[in-house]
Amino acid sequence: MSKIAVHTTLTIALSGLLATPAYAATLDINVEIPKLNVAEYHRPYVAVWVEGADQKVAANLSVWYQQTSNSEGHGTKWLPDMRQWWRKSGRSLQVPVDGVTGPTKPVGKHALSFTDKQHLAKLAPGQYTLVVEAAREVGGRELLKIPFTWPAKGAPQSGKAQGSTELGAVTLTVKP
Template structure:
Protein backbone atom coordinates (compact mmCIF):
# COMPACT_ATOMS: atom_id res chain seq x y z
CA UNK A 1 0.00 0.00 0.00
CA UNK A 2 1.39 3.43 -0.91
CA UNK A 3 0.73 6.35 1.40
CA UNK A 4 1.34 9.82 0.01
CA UNK A 5 1.69 12.89 2.17
CA UNK A 6 2.04 16.41 0.90
CA UNK A 7 4.47 18.67 2.73
CA UNK A 8 4.48 22.42 2.03
CA UNK A 9 7.81 24.16 2.54
CA UNK A 10 7.39 27.91 3.00
CA UNK A 11 5.62 28.42 -0.29
CA UNK A 12 7.99 26.11 -2.20
CA UNK A 13 6.69 23.21 -4.27
CA UNK A 14 5.03 20.41 -2.32
CA UNK A 15 7.09 17.21 -2.00
CA UNK A 16 5.55 13.73 -1.73
CA UNK A 17 6.81 11.39 1.02
CA UNK A 18 6.20 7.64 0.78
CA UNK A 19 5.99 4.94 3.37
CA UNK A 20 7.04 1.40 2.57
CA UNK A 21 6.42 -1.90 4.31
CA UNK A 22 9.48 -4.07 4.97
CA UNK A 23 8.42 -7.54 6.14
CA UNK A 24 10.76 -10.33 7.08
CA UNK A 25 10.07 -13.94 8.05
CA UNK A 26 12.79 -16.04 9.68
CA UNK A 27 12.45 -19.73 10.39
CA UNK A 28 14.49 -21.37 13.13
CA UNK A 29 14.38 -25.14 12.58
CA UNK A 30 13.88 -27.66 15.37
CA UNK A 31 17.05 -29.71 15.45
CA UNK A 32 17.17 -33.26 16.76
CA UNK A 33 20.36 -33.08 18.82
CA UNK A 34 21.29 -34.31 22.29
CA UNK A 35 22.00 -30.84 23.66
CA UNK A 36 19.83 -28.13 22.09
CA UNK A 37 20.47 -24.43 22.63
CA UNK A 38 18.50 -21.62 21.04
CA UNK A 39 20.58 -19.80 18.43
CA UNK A 40 21.85 -16.26 18.69
CA UNK A 41 20.61 -14.41 15.60
CA UNK A 42 21.63 -11.07 14.09
CA UNK A 43 19.70 -9.39 11.27
CA UNK A 44 21.19 -6.34 9.57
CA UNK A 45 21.36 -4.42 6.31
CA UNK A 46 24.60 -3.95 4.39
CA UNK A 47 25.24 -1.31 1.76
CA UNK A 48 26.89 -1.95 -1.60
CA UNK A 49 30.23 -1.41 0.17
CA UNK A 50 29.41 -4.42 2.41
CA UNK A 51 29.46 -2.22 5.53
CA UNK A 52 26.60 -2.39 8.03
CA UNK A 53 23.99 0.26 7.26
CA UNK A 54 21.37 -0.69 9.88
CA UNK A 55 20.75 -3.27 12.60
CA UNK A 56 17.25 -4.73 12.48
CA UNK A 57 17.37 -7.41 15.20
CA UNK A 58 19.80 -9.14 17.54
CA UNK A 59 18.47 -12.08 19.56
CA UNK A 60 20.66 -13.31 22.40
CA UNK A 61 20.47 -14.69 25.95
CA UNK A 62 19.74 -11.52 27.85
CA UNK A 63 19.79 -12.97 31.36
CA UNK A 64 22.66 -14.17 33.52
CA UNK A 65 23.24 -17.91 33.76
CA UNK A 66 25.92 -20.19 35.17
CA UNK A 67 27.74 -19.71 31.85
CA UNK A 68 27.77 -15.92 32.12
CA UNK A 69 25.72 -13.15 30.58
CA UNK A 70 24.60 -13.57 27.00
CA UNK A 71 26.54 -10.56 25.76
CA UNK A 72 29.72 -12.55 26.41
CA UNK A 73 28.83 -14.75 23.42
CA UNK A 74 27.75 -12.04 20.96
CA UNK A 75 31.20 -12.09 19.25
CA UNK A 76 30.31 -15.62 18.10
CA UNK A 77 28.04 -13.91 15.56
CA UNK A 78 31.31 -13.30 13.69
CA UNK A 79 30.22 -11.38 10.60
CA UNK A 80 27.78 -9.15 12.47
CA UNK A 81 30.29 -8.58 15.27
CA UNK A 82 33.02 -7.46 12.86
CA UNK A 83 30.75 -5.17 10.89
CA UNK A 84 28.55 -3.66 13.60
CA UNK A 85 28.32 -5.52 16.89
CA UNK A 86 31.57 -4.47 18.50
CA UNK A 87 30.53 -0.80 18.34
CA UNK A 88 26.94 -1.39 19.50
CA UNK A 89 26.11 -0.83 23.16
CA UNK A 90 23.49 -3.48 23.99
CA UNK A 91 20.68 -3.59 24.81
CA UNK A 92 19.25 -1.41 22.03
CA UNK A 93 15.56 -0.55 22.24
CA UNK A 94 13.67 -1.96 19.27
CA UNK A 95 16.65 -4.03 18.07
CA UNK A 96 17.87 -6.45 20.74
CA UNK A 97 15.78 -9.13 22.41
CA UNK A 98 15.87 -12.65 23.82
CA UNK A 99 16.65 -15.72 21.76
CA UNK A 100 13.66 -17.24 19.99
CA UNK A 101 12.44 -20.84 20.01
CA UNK A 102 12.21 -23.05 16.95
CA UNK A 103 9.47 -21.86 14.60
CA UNK A 104 8.63 -19.00 12.26
CA UNK A 105 9.22 -15.43 13.40
CA UNK A 106 7.94 -12.31 11.65
CA UNK A 107 9.53 -8.87 11.78
CA UNK A 108 7.89 -5.82 10.27
CA UNK A 109 9.18 -2.31 9.68
CA UNK A 110 7.84 0.69 7.83
CA UNK A 111 9.82 3.23 5.88
CA UNK A 112 9.67 5.68 8.78
CA UNK A 113 11.24 3.28 11.30
CA UNK A 114 14.61 4.54 12.60
CA UNK A 115 16.45 1.64 10.95
CA UNK A 116 15.11 2.36 7.46
CA UNK A 117 14.44 6.11 7.48
CA UNK A 118 18.19 6.91 7.39
CA UNK A 119 18.98 4.65 4.43
CA UNK A 120 19.84 6.62 1.30
CA UNK A 121 18.55 5.27 -2.01
CA UNK A 122 20.61 2.39 -3.31
CA UNK A 123 21.35 -1.31 -3.51
CA UNK A 124 21.42 -3.22 -0.21
CA UNK A 125 21.65 -6.72 1.17
CA UNK A 126 19.65 -8.13 4.05
CA UNK A 127 21.91 -10.41 6.11
CA UNK A 128 20.76 -12.98 8.68
CA UNK A 129 23.40 -14.77 10.76
CA UNK A 130 22.75 -17.52 13.32
CA UNK A 131 25.09 -19.37 15.64
CA UNK A 132 24.31 -21.93 18.30
CA UNK A 133 26.30 -23.29 21.22
CA UNK A 134 27.34 -26.89 20.55
CA UNK A 135 26.04 -26.29 17.06
CA UNK A 136 26.88 -24.59 13.82
CA UNK A 137 26.87 -21.22 12.18
CA UNK A 138 24.96 -20.01 9.15
CA UNK A 139 24.76 -16.79 7.13
CA UNK A 140 22.08 -15.96 4.54
CA UNK A 141 21.85 -12.92 2.25
CA UNK A 142 19.01 -11.40 0.24
CA UNK A 143 19.65 -8.40 -2.07
CA UNK A 144 17.12 -5.57 -2.40
CA UNK A 145 16.77 -1.96 -3.56
CA UNK A 146 15.75 0.90 -1.24
CA UNK A 147 13.42 2.70 -1.44
CA UNK A 148 11.14 0.33 -3.27
CA UNK A 149 9.67 1.69 -6.49
CA UNK A 150 7.73 -1.56 -6.99
CA UNK A 151 7.01 -4.58 -4.81
CA UNK A 152 10.09 -6.72 -4.16
CA UNK A 153 10.60 -10.12 -2.61
CA UNK A 154 13.52 -12.39 -1.95
CA UNK A 155 14.13 -15.74 -0.32
CA UNK A 156 17.06 -17.70 1.04
CA UNK A 157 17.04 -21.22 2.42
CA UNK A 158 19.25 -22.28 5.28
CA UNK A 159 20.62 -25.79 5.65
CA UNK A 160 21.39 -26.09 9.36
CA UNK A 161 20.86 -23.25 11.86
CA UNK A 162 18.32 -21.33 9.76
CA UNK A 163 15.34 -22.49 7.75
CA UNK A 164 13.57 -20.32 5.18
CA UNK A 165 14.16 -16.57 5.27
CA UNK A 166 11.80 -14.40 3.20
CA UNK A 167 11.82 -10.66 2.58
CA UNK A 168 8.88 -8.71 1.17
CA UNK A 169 8.98 -4.98 0.47
CA UNK A 170 5.95 -2.98 -0.65
CA UNK A 171 6.15 0.69 -1.66
Protein backbone atom coordinates in the same frame (compact mmCIF):
# COMPACT_ATOMS: atom_id res chain seq x y z
CA MET B 1 -23.39 30.83 4.16
CA SER B 2 -21.82 32.82 6.92
CA LYS B 3 -18.07 33.14 7.48
CA ILE B 4 -18.33 30.97 10.60
CA ALA B 5 -20.10 28.16 8.71
CA VAL B 6 -17.52 28.25 5.89
CA HIS B 7 -14.66 28.24 8.39
CA THR B 8 -16.18 25.31 10.30
CA THR B 9 -16.80 23.33 7.09
CA LEU B 10 -13.25 23.97 5.88
CA THR B 11 -11.81 22.98 9.27
CA ILE B 12 -13.76 19.69 9.27
CA ALA B 13 -12.72 18.95 5.68
CA LEU B 14 -9.03 19.61 6.41
CA SER B 15 -9.09 17.55 9.60
CA GLY B 16 -10.27 14.59 7.50
CA LEU B 17 -7.13 14.95 5.37
CA LEU B 18 -4.94 14.96 8.44
CA ALA B 19 -6.59 11.79 9.73
CA THR B 20 -5.70 9.87 6.56
CA PRO B 21 -3.12 7.20 7.38
CA ALA B 22 0.43 7.88 6.24
CA TYR B 23 1.75 5.00 4.16
CA ALA B 24 5.36 4.01 4.58
CA ALA B 25 7.76 1.83 2.67
CA THR B 26 8.20 -1.45 4.55
CA LEU B 27 10.65 -4.29 4.81
CA ASP B 28 8.88 -7.51 5.92
CA ILE B 29 11.13 -10.39 6.95
CA ASN B 30 10.35 -13.95 8.02
CA VAL B 31 13.08 -15.94 9.74
CA GLU B 32 12.62 -19.64 10.38
CA ILE B 33 14.42 -21.37 13.25
CA PRO B 34 14.40 -25.08 12.33
CA LYS B 35 13.81 -27.94 14.73
CA LEU B 36 17.06 -29.83 15.17
CA ASN B 37 17.35 -33.40 16.39
CA VAL B 38 20.38 -33.02 18.66
CA ALA B 39 21.26 -34.22 22.16
CA GLU B 40 21.99 -30.75 23.57
CA TYR B 41 19.85 -28.00 22.04
CA HIS B 42 20.38 -24.29 22.64
CA ARG B 43 18.38 -21.56 20.97
CA PRO B 44 20.47 -19.73 18.36
CA TYR B 45 21.66 -16.18 18.62
CA VAL B 46 20.46 -14.35 15.51
CA ALA B 47 21.42 -10.99 14.00
CA VAL B 48 19.46 -9.35 11.17
CA TRP B 49 20.92 -6.31 9.44
CA VAL B 50 21.07 -4.39 6.17
CA GLU B 51 24.36 -3.85 4.33
CA GLY B 52 25.00 -1.21 1.71
CA ALA B 53 26.76 -1.84 -1.61
CA ASP B 54 30.03 -1.18 0.25
CA GLN B 55 29.22 -4.16 2.56
CA LYS B 56 29.10 -1.88 5.60
CA VAL B 57 26.16 -2.04 8.01
CA ALA B 58 23.48 0.43 6.96
CA ALA B 59 20.98 -0.61 9.66
CA ASN B 60 20.86 -3.08 12.54
CA LEU B 61 17.33 -4.48 12.53
CA SER B 62 17.23 -7.21 15.16
CA VAL B 63 19.58 -9.12 17.46
CA TRP B 64 18.33 -12.07 19.52
CA TYR B 65 20.47 -13.26 22.40
CA GLN B 66 20.25 -14.61 25.96
CA GLN B 67 19.45 -11.55 28.03
CA THR B 68 19.61 -13.05 31.50
CA SER B 69 22.55 -14.39 33.45
CA ASN B 70 22.97 -18.05 34.28
CA SER B 71 25.76 -20.23 35.65
CA GLU B 72 27.75 -19.65 32.46
CA GLY B 73 27.53 -15.86 32.67
CA HIS B 74 25.55 -13.23 30.77
CA GLY B 75 24.49 -13.87 27.19
CA THR B 76 26.43 -10.92 25.80
CA LYS B 77 29.55 -13.05 26.30
CA TRP B 78 28.61 -15.08 23.19
CA LEU B 79 27.54 -12.24 20.88
CA PRO B 80 30.98 -12.40 19.14
CA ASP B 81 30.02 -15.91 17.96
CA MET B 82 27.97 -14.17 15.28
CA ARG B 83 31.26 -13.35 13.62
CA GLN B 84 30.22 -11.28 10.61
CA TRP B 85 27.75 -9.13 12.52
CA TRP B 86 30.20 -8.72 15.41
CA ARG B 87 33.06 -7.57 13.16
CA LYS B 88 30.91 -5.17 11.16
CA SER B 89 28.71 -3.69 13.88
CA GLY B 90 28.25 -5.66 17.08
CA ARG B 91 31.43 -4.75 18.88
CA SER B 92 30.63 -1.04 18.57
CA LEU B 93 27.06 -1.36 19.94
CA GLN B 94 26.18 -0.85 23.57
CA VAL B 95 23.62 -3.65 24.14
CA PRO B 96 20.80 -3.77 24.88
CA VAL B 97 19.59 -1.49 22.08
CA ASP B 98 15.98 -0.37 22.40
CA GLY B 99 13.91 -1.66 19.49
CA VAL B 100 16.73 -3.85 18.16
CA THR B 101 17.82 -6.41 20.75
CA GLY B 102 15.57 -9.05 22.23
CA PRO B 103 15.58 -12.57 23.65
CA THR B 104 16.36 -15.68 21.63
CA LYS B 105 13.41 -17.23 19.81
CA PRO B 106 12.08 -20.80 19.87
CA VAL B 107 11.75 -23.13 16.90
CA GLY B 108 9.31 -21.75 14.33
CA LYS B 109 8.73 -18.86 11.94
CA HIS B 110 9.24 -15.33 13.21
CA ALA B 111 7.93 -12.25 11.40
CA LEU B 112 9.68 -8.88 11.53
CA SER B 113 8.52 -5.65 9.92
CA PHE B 114 10.37 -2.35 9.55
CA THR B 115 9.39 0.94 7.95
CA ASP B 116 11.13 3.96 6.52
CA LYS B 117 9.79 5.86 9.55
CA GLN B 118 11.85 3.87 12.06
CA HIS B 119 14.87 1.59 11.52
CA LEU B 120 15.17 2.43 7.82
CA ALA B 121 14.78 6.20 8.04
CA LYS B 122 18.44 6.83 7.12
CA LEU B 123 18.52 4.41 4.19
CA ALA B 124 19.21 6.30 0.97
CA PRO B 125 17.72 4.89 -2.24
CA GLY B 126 19.96 2.20 -3.67
CA GLN B 127 21.08 -1.42 -3.67
CA TYR B 128 21.26 -3.25 -0.34
CA THR B 129 21.57 -6.75 1.08
CA LEU B 130 19.56 -8.22 3.93
CA VAL B 131 21.89 -10.36 6.05
CA VAL B 132 20.77 -12.91 8.65
CA GLU B 133 23.38 -14.67 10.76
CA ALA B 134 22.79 -17.38 13.35
CA ALA B 135 25.17 -19.04 15.81
CA ARG B 136 24.28 -21.72 18.32
CA GLU B 137 26.16 -23.02 21.35
CA VAL B 138 27.18 -26.65 20.76
CA GLY B 139 26.05 -26.05 17.18
CA GLY B 140 27.13 -24.25 14.11
CA ARG B 141 26.92 -20.93 12.32
CA GLU B 142 25.05 -19.87 9.25
CA LEU B 143 24.84 -16.70 7.18
CA LEU B 144 22.19 -15.93 4.56
CA LYS B 145 21.99 -12.93 2.22
CA ILE B 146 19.16 -11.53 0.10
CA PRO B 147 19.81 -8.55 -2.23
CA PHE B 148 17.12 -5.87 -2.66
CA THR B 149 16.53 -2.33 -3.88
CA TRP B 150 15.37 0.36 -1.44
CA PRO B 151 12.78 1.72 -1.68
CA ALA B 152 10.67 -0.58 -3.86
CA LYS B 153 9.14 1.21 -6.80
CA GLY B 154 5.70 0.17 -8.03
CA ALA B 155 5.11 -3.49 -7.20
CA PRO B 156 6.54 -5.13 -4.07
CA GLN B 157 9.77 -7.07 -4.52
CA SER B 158 10.62 -10.30 -2.74
CA GLY B 159 13.54 -12.58 -2.14
CA LYS B 160 14.26 -15.83 -0.36
CA ALA B 161 17.24 -17.73 0.99
CA GLN B 162 17.21 -21.25 2.39
CA GLY B 163 19.41 -22.24 5.30
CA SER B 164 20.77 -25.74 5.73
CA THR B 165 21.63 -26.02 9.42
CA GLU B 166 20.97 -23.21 11.91
CA LEU B 167 18.43 -21.31 9.79
CA GLY B 168 15.46 -22.48 7.75
CA ALA B 169 13.80 -20.30 5.11
CA VAL B 170 14.38 -16.54 5.28
CA THR B 171 12.04 -14.43 3.16
CA LEU B 172 12.04 -10.73 2.39
CA THR B 173 9.30 -8.53 0.96
CA VAL B 174 9.96 -4.87 0.20
CA LYS B 175 6.78 -2.82 -0.24
CA PRO B 176 6.60 0.72 -1.58
